[in-house]
Amino acid sequence: MGDKALAGAARRAGAALDAESLAERNRRAVASRRISVRPAADGMAWLSILGPVKDIIGAHVALTAEEKRRHVLDPDLPADQWEAAAAAARADTRSKGAWLADRALELLSGRAKDQPQPVDVNLVMTDRVLLPAAFGGKAPTDDVAVIPGWGVIPGADARAHIAALLDQASDMADTPAFVWLRRLFTDPTGRNLVALDSVRRRFEGGLRRFLELRDPTCRVPWCDAPAVQADHTQAHAEGGTTDAANGAGLCQRHNLVKEITGWHVRVQSTGLDGTGSHSVRIMTPTGRVHDSTAPPILGEGWLEPAPDVHLQDLPLPQDPWHGWMPDPPEDWLMDHEELQVA
Incomplete structure (x- = not known):
């Protein structure tokens, strides 16, 4: 008996001995059904569904049955469409696995077959990656785009996805638009997002999404928890404005902690004037001071692109031997000359 068969026999024996306990465990397990998403390598991600075994098996059987029919032509097709369908x-x-994955994602997202994903995904890319033709027709060396919180994808894949969305939109002119191109403006270095102003007191809509992109994790330096709340650095009651400069993404705990007497938080740099990234300074009740700087929008490890430099702007090369050894002292020269005369 193998391991799998042995485990099955043990479960059956346990069920026979205590059927009531098995039923109670099953009821608790059904209440814990859920869906989860986690990133994978190379621009991929896992989508997992935990549910009753009968429902999961039923969904898999239905998908598998449809996959078996994908190369079977519909006998009711008109004769003039058979050749195109066969091709x-x-x-x-x-x-088989790739087809099952594609079909499952189409069904879950409500798309028709071969329709690009219309969901608004925050795809961050520089202007050089999005429009290489505008910069000499050649993609930059760092030809990548970023989905904040998930990782890097090739720039070619990002351009292909956007092109597919635009093509699909042009073919469906009579239907509600489902293409959203959200430009995430950066400063000249490409490192920092600029701000969106708001006259509201709460961080909502585009401003809230902006903070979620800029601050994916809590801005308290020692905390890596997800930033689930957006709030004012300088309190609204104290004259703080509701904009990206005064806003920050925080975890629930530290958003409450900063309101305790003795904690002081202020904006050091807005990230808008070209002097650096958005930065806040935090002073604890014990007097310790911590500076928190917003991470690069393209992710840690991203290198700033080298500036475009023309040959005529380069300085002339210096003498390769210049400065490698100090000049000898004058008395050494005098002694050396006397030695030569002697």
């Missing part, structure tokens, strides 16, 4: 079936070279 489309032959052109679909996806593996």
Whole structure:
């Protein structure tokens, strides 16, 4: 008996001995059903569903049955469409697993077959990555885009996805638009997002999304918890404005802690004037001071692009031997000359 068969036999024996306990555990397990998403390597991600076994197996069987029919032509098709349908079936070279994954995602997101994903994904890319033709037709060396909180994808994939969305939108002119191109403006270095102003007291809408992108984790330096709340650095009651400069993403705990007597937080740099990233200074009740700087919008490890430099702007090369050894003292020269004369 193998390990799998042995485990099954043990479960059956346990169920026979205590059926009531098994039923109670099953009821608790059903109440814990959920869905989760976690990043994977190379621009991929896992989507997991935990649910009753009968429902999960039923969904898998339905998908598998549809996959088996994908190369079977509909007998009710008109004769003039058979050739095109057969050509489309032959052109679909996806593996079984790839087809099942594509179809499951289409069904879950409500898309038609082969329709690009219309959900507003915050895809961050520089102007050089999005429009390489405008910069000499060549993509930059750092040809990547970023989905904040998930990771890096190739710039070519990002451009292809946007192009597919635009093509689909042009073919569906009579339907509600489903293409959102959100420009996330950066400063000249490409490191920092600029601000969105708001006359409201609460951080909502585009301003809230902006802070979520700029501050993916809590801005307290020693805390890596997700930034689930957006709040004023300088309190609104004390004259603080509701904008990106005075806003910060914080975890729930530290958003409450900063309101305790003895804690002081102020904005050091707005990140808007070209002098650096958005920065706040935190002083604790014990007098310790901590500076918190917003991370690069393209993620830690991103290198700022080198500036465009023309050859005529480069300085002339110096003598390669210049400065490698100090000049000898004058008395050494005098002694050396006397030695030569002698």
